[in-house]
Amino acid sequence: MKRLSFLGAALVLVACKIDARNDYLGDKEPQRFDLGRAASAAEVAAVDIDVTPSGAGLPAGSGTAAQGATLYATNCASCHGANGEGKPPAYPQLLGGPKGSFDFASDFKIPRTVGNYWPYATTLFDYIRRAMPLAAPGSLTPDQTYAVTAYLLNREGIIPDGTSLDAKSLAAIQMPAKSHFVVDDRRGSTGGKNVR
Amino acid sequence: MKDTPITRRTLIAGAAAAAGGALIANIGEADAQQKPAAAAAPPPAAPQAPADPTKVPGSPTTAVGTRSPFVNPQRTPVGEITGTSLAPLQDLTGTITPSDLHFTRIHSGVPTIDPAKHTLLIHGLVDRPMEFTLADLKRFPAVTRTYFIECSGNGRAAYRAPKPQMTPQQVDGMFSTSEWTGVLVSALFREVGVRSDAKWFLAEGGDSCLLARSVPVSKGRDDALVAYAQNGEAIRPEQGFPIRLVLPGYEGNTNVKWLRRLKLGTEQFMTRWETSKYTDPLPGGKVRMFSLEMDAKSIITSPAYPEKLSGPGWWPITGLAWTGRGRITRVDISVNGGSSWSEAELITPLTPRAPVRFQYLWKWTGEESMIMSRAVDDQGYVQPTMAQLKAARGPGTDYHFNSIRAWRIARDGTVTFEAAT
Numbered sequence: 159m160k161r162l163s164f165l166g167a168a169l170v171l172v173a174c175k176i177d178a179r180n181d182y183l184g185d186k187e188p189q190r191f192d193l194g195r196a197a198s199a200a201e202v203a204a205v206d207i208d209v210t211p212s213g214a215g216l217p218a219g220s221g222t223a224a225q226g227a228t229l230y231a232t233n234c235a236s237c238h239g240a241n242g243e244g245k246p247p248a249y250p251q252l253l254g255g256p257k258g259s260f261d262f263a264s265d266f267k268i269p270r271t272v273g274n275y276w277p278y279a280t281t282l283f284d285y286i287r288r289a290m291p292l293a294a295p296g297s298l299t300p301d302q303t304y305a306v307t308a309y310l311l312n313r314e315g316i317i318p319d320g321t322s323l324d325a326k327s328l329a330a331i332q333m334p335a336k337s338h339f340v341v342d343d344r345r346g347s348t349g350g351k352n353v354r
Numbered sequence: 355m356k357d358t359p360i361t362r363r364t365l366i367a368g369a370a371a372a373a374g375g376a377l378i379a380n381i382g383e384a385d386a387q388q389k390p391a392a393a394a395a396p397p398p399a400a401p402q403a404p405a406d407p408t409k410v411p412g413s414p415t416t417a418v419g420t421r422s423p424f425v426n427p428q429r430t431p432v433g434e435i436t437g438t439s440l441a442p443l444q445d446l447t448g449t450i451t452p453s454d455l456h457f458t459r460i461h462s463g464v465p466t467i468d469p470a471k472h473t474l475l476i477h478g479l480v481d482r483p484m485e486f487t488l489a490d491l492k493r494f495p496a497v498t499r500t501y502f503i504e505c506s507g508n509g510r511a512a513y514r515a516p517k518p519q520m521t522p523q524q525v526d527g528m529f530s531t532s533e534w535t536g537v538l539v540s541a542l543f544r545e546v547g548v549r550s551d552a553k554w555f556l557a558e559g560g561d562s563c564l565l566a567r568s569v570p571v572s573k574g575r576d577d578a579l580v581a582y583a584q585n586g587e588a589i590r591p592e593q594g595f596p597i598r599l600v601l602p603g604y605e606g607n608t609n610v611k612w613l614r615r616l617k618l619g620t621e622q623f624m625t626r627w628e629t630s631k632y633t634d635p636l637p638g639g640k641v642r643m644f645s646l647e648m649d650a651k652s653i654i655t656s657p658a659y660p661e662k663l664s665g666p667g668w669w670p671i672t673g674l675a676w677t678g679r680g681r682i683t684r685v686d687i688s689v690n691g692g693s694s695w696s697e698a699e700l701i702t703p704l705t706p707r708a709p710v711r712f713q714y715l716w717k718w719t720g721e722e723s724m725i726m727s728r729a730v731d732d733q734g735y736v737q738p739t740m741a742q743l744k745a746a747r748g749p750g751t752d753y754h755f756n757s758i759r760a761w762r763i764a765r766d767g768t769v770t771f772e773a774a775t
Binding site: 201 | 433462541545558563566624635637645646649750
């Protein structure tokens with residue numbers, strides 16, 4: 159009995175000791191761990207390539223559809239076709255989808271192209287700059303990227319011949335498909351059983 | 355008789371590997387290239403085993419283990435730079451997908467990344483733009499959690515052009531589950547000081563298309579992970595080595611692999627993968643975007659094509675059920691094409707945004723039957739029939755194909771896929 163209470167006292171002591179430690183967090187997380195290192199403005203700028211619909215992120219520079227036609231033929235046509243018809247399913251059709259009706263839910267074979275499906279023109283610039291051309295992504299200059307973007311938009315009848323596309327004019331473009339897009343509307347605020 | 359299960363599995367894997375390439379190239383992922391990438395490994399020569407293994411010494415230990423030569427599960431690689439490789443659901447048990455069989459969807463090849471040079475930059479609407487090495491990330495408190503990842507294009511072939519000769523792999527093989535280990539995005543958000551006006555963040559990968567998706571900041575604060583390990587070891591290159599984003603329950607594409615950058619902003623960035631792709635055309639001239647959560651779904655993985663039931667008697671009906679919205683609460687089984695339903699046994703733990711393995715012991719009388727599973731989640735959502743889904747979304751819709759899947763069992767025991775539920 160005496161032994162047991164001695165053991166109990168020892169345990170209490172150990173417990174106090176553990177509580178008093180200040181080199182162990184347990185489940186108490188601090189606001190910061192002071193890990194990682196500060197990124198400089200130049201380091202951020204080197205990879206900060208995204209472009210939003212407001213035009214934020216678009217670089218200086220400009221290009222026309224005529225300039226873009228030459229670049230398209232050299233860099234894009236081998237996969238996407240001379241007239242943007244693509245080689246589905248590997249290489250998507252870019253141009254020439256049907257316009258007027260917006261009935262893609264009726265038939266998955268209706269081509270979804272820049273002119274009839276893309277809701278934002280800035281996405282074109284962002285994607286070309288990120289990922290194209292496939293074999294040499296990132297190889298086009300800002301001027302060239304504006305020019306290819308202008309070519310695709312001109313071929314889809316969204317900007318007139320001769321338009322010089324730059325940060326301001328690209329962000330101002332209203333795409334025909336935009337009004338059809340809705341953000342996820344499957345559930346009401348109370349959850350629900352509906353299949354939508 | 356003892357060899358029957360092994361023989362059956364080997365046959366299934368072989369048939370899936372052989373049929374997969376052609377099928378998926380024709381009707382699968384819209385932008386997967388047509389030709390099969392690397393041909394699946396040739397079927398190994400028939401394995402030999404001693405007549406009595408207890409009478410001869412076995413083989414020595416090895417540095418890296420291999421599967422028994424009697425089993426040969428295979429994915430179905432299609433496409434060279436943009437491509438898919440589907441997980442062999444019919445060969446798997448439990449809920450975890452072995453890492454080398456995890457489905458793969460790539461948009462610009464699998465990059466080779468030196469982990470010592472890879473960093474994660476977090477910037478934008480933050481107090482302190484910061485860069486983290488892999489070693490930095492491993493010093494944060496780790497969490498280990500089991501989650502599924504499902505490509506939102508999963509089930510496209512079964513929706514658009516179903517065939518009776520489709521395996522579970524071909525129907526729903528863009529679905530896999532791993533035990534992921536990493537650091538909570540919420541901890542990284544605290545480290546950089548995310549500002550209160552940040553509502554969306556861009557997650558960008560380090561592959562050659564710099565795949566990027568917009569994610570609600572609330573998801574980052576909730577349960578998102580930057581994962582560096584999968585099933586007890588470093589993440590495989592095809593799954594994002596050295597780090598990937600894991601967004602539990604969200605469509606696969608948002609779980610950005612080879613993660614290199616998070617940028618906090620006020621609104622969606624509207625990348626190509628959330629506008630031109632991964633958007634869902636709907637009746638009435640609508641397109642749904644940011645349909646991020648995967649709805650409840652289930653599939654019977656056995657009996658399934660190309661199995662053949664050897665005769666009447668007890669057969670376990672087993673498969674997987676999951677929901678991106680929470681927990682599965684019930685899986686119903688019908689053996690008569692949906693005329694009546696019975697509750698299946700859920701034989702694995704019910705944790706949020708992880709699949710559950712279900713089982714239903716069925717006594718097959720030898721009559722023609724149609725078996726199907728129906729998942730119900732904790733929000734009361736019931737997995738829809740194909741007819742309900744098509745009515746709601748139209749035959750030309752895209753992504754989120756979660757209708758009830760069925761298998762027909764003929765009198766001779768042959769099993770075929772039936773999409774029309």
